[in-house]
Amino acid sequence: MTIQKIAIGLVAVALLVGGVAAHAADISVGSKAYQRGDYATALLIFRQLADQGNAKAQFNLGIMYLFGTGVAQDYAEAMRWYRKAAEQGLAEAQSNLGKMYFNGDGVAQDYAEAMRWYRKAAEQGLAHAQDSLGTMYGNGFGAEQDYAEAMRWYRMAAEQGEASAQNSLGIMYANGLGVTQDNVQAYMWLNLAAAQGAKGIGEFRDLLAKQMTPAQIAAAQHNLGSMYTKGQGVTQDYKEAIKWYHKAAEQNNVKAQYRLGVMYTHGKGVTQNYKEAIKWYRKAAEQGLAEAQLILGARFGEGDGVPQDYAAAVMWYRKAAEQGNAVAQSSLGFMFDKGQGVPQDYAAAVRWYRKAADQGWANSQTNLGNMYQTGLGVTQNYAAALRWGRKAADQGEAVAQSNLGEMYENGQGVTQNYFQAYMWYSLAATTGQKDSEKFRDSLAEKMTPAQIAEAQRMAREWKPKGK
DSSP: OOOOOOOOOOOOOOOOOOOSGGGHHHHHHHHHHHHTTOHHHHHHHHHHHHHTTOHHHHHHHHHHHHHTSSSOOOHHHHHHHHHHHHHTTOHHHHHHHHHHHHHTSSSOOOHHHHHHHHHHHHTTTOHHHHHHHHHHHHHTSSSOOOHHHHHHHHHHHHTTTOHHHHHHHHHHHHHTSSSOOOHHHHHHHHHHHHHTTOTTHHHHHHHHHTTSOHHHHHHHHHHHHHHHHHTSSSOOOHHHHHHHHHHHHTTTOHHHHHHHHHHHHHTSSSOOOHHHHHHHHHHHHHTTOHHHHHHHHHHHHHTSSSOOOHHHHHHHHHHHHTTTOHHHHHHHHHHHHHTSSSOOOHHHHHHHHHHHHHTTOHHHHHHHHHHHHHTSSSOOOHHHHHHHHHHHHTTTOHHHHHHHHHHHHHTSSSOOOHHHHHHHHHHHHTTTOHHHHHHHHHHHTTSOHHHHHHHHHHHHHOOOOOO
16 A cells, blocks of 8 residues: 555635734624625625735635635635735645645646645644645655655644544555554554544554554554543543553553553543552553552552552562662662661662662762761762762752752861852752751851852852753
8 A cells, every 4th residue: 555645625614713903803703704604794804804914814815715605716816815815924825825726726736836835834833734745745746755754744744633644644654655664653643543534544544453463553552542641643632541541551561551550540531549550550560661660669668559568669669770760779779778678778778879879860869978978888978978969959959959058068078168058058948948948047147248148149040950
């Protein structure tokens, strides 16, 4: 099956309402007259406004002449009014002008000119113009055939919910045109198009499904759930997302199992149900998904939806941590630090804190700095404590900022510096660290008003840094 040469027709009548503020009410009156069949009144109002340069009224006149509504059908006159609106930048008029050049309605057929106007509308984000531009590139109308460029424009339109573009995108993926052949993506896009009632698509989709493995179909079903969750290429619909996640999860798609856990946790598209959430998290975790293992660790550690069980928390944290999940590494370090579910072991805590800290996880950088500052699990080293504390503080971690304030105030691992101490205490205090506020105010008693003003300026101008 190859890409279809899709004939580009004219859009359905959809009069534009609004526009220049001074004429907004008149446009509305004209549109209402049109909708109730009083075309003479509509024509009078639209012409008056169009003659004054109102682009939307010009577009509406183009619609009336195109379809012969209230006037004798006249493609040339429709073209004239569309062009006036298009030259003012109205995307809908630009797109319709492109269609008329494509079809040769009221003008000599001219694919290059059609493409020029489609592009103007497409670059403004008009979905059906993007779809049309994709078709031009896909079929080599007005430009050299370019499947990759067709894919680019189809995708833009498809992600806005344009059914025709979703269908074309599915066909492109199914045939590997402009993209690596991918039945999973093809099945997903064809389903989205079919859901909008596009004719004939369901048959192609079902034929495609016969060529796919159950795992591929499940992956596409998960992707559909994700699209409905995000409202990407379709109206956001959590219930529809749940339907597709369930289809995929029941075929052991691990990502769908995890997403079902999230949906049941937050009550999106379903009644909130922690027990059901845990069931799906566990299925995903048992298949090795680190994100699910992390969540199970947290649930058992907190007793959230399950009886509190530190040993189980440690087990799941370890599984995720050994896959390199920084949050799980940090959490496992904390369990060793506090002796929860395992014998207290500061050296093990340091080891896991370091793994997460090396990945830029601020909480672990703070905790690792604390271990160096107190000498727990490592030789006490203020310079190392300062280094790790600063990494976290630079990301805005309040505890680390407070600790830095203390180290600068007392000259631990660094030359004593009240300016820096006051600044870090102030930053920590802004996030609710009450002790930091007390420490800052106590330090202020040792500083001159000029010094305090300078430290306050430093705090105001401070900006967080990345990992």
